[in-house]
Amino acid sequence: MTEKIFLTTTDALFPQIGRSVSIGNKKIAIFQxxxxxxxxxxxxxxxxxxxVLEGTVSGEYLYEPLRDYKISLLDGRIQDPDEGQLKVYELLLEDGDIYLKDASL
Structure with a gap:
């Protein structure tokens, strides 16, 4: 069975505004x-x-706040002409609660 970790509730989110959650020494940015x-x-x-939390969300992309890199919120890939990858976390939604599906960060 996969371990899940509670992150927040859907009521705590606002469209296109990031919410930060810390698990141990990892910071996760959640976006609706x-x-x-x-x-x-x-x-x-x-x-x-x-x-990246304070970046601007447009569609399924996040524009990184310091240098405006375009990052996919679906796969974490930094878009051309830049390169890079952010880890994307799999979520589980249950009755308005949001969980990290796999606790291995």
Missing amino acids: LSDGRITAIEDFCPLTGGP
Whole structure:
């Protein structure tokens, strides 16, 4: 059985606004897209070394706040012409609660 970790509730999210959750020493940025989907990525940009939480969300992309890198919130890939990858976390939604599906960070 897969271990799950409670992160937050859907009521605590606002469309296109990030919410930070810490698990141990890992920071996770959770976003609710304008179409209602909820995604979670690591709150760390490998190109700037800074957090991504305060970036601007447009569609399924996040524009990193320091250098405006375009990051897919679905697969974590930094878009061309830049390169890089952020970890995407698999979520489980149950009765308005959001869980990290696999606890191995």
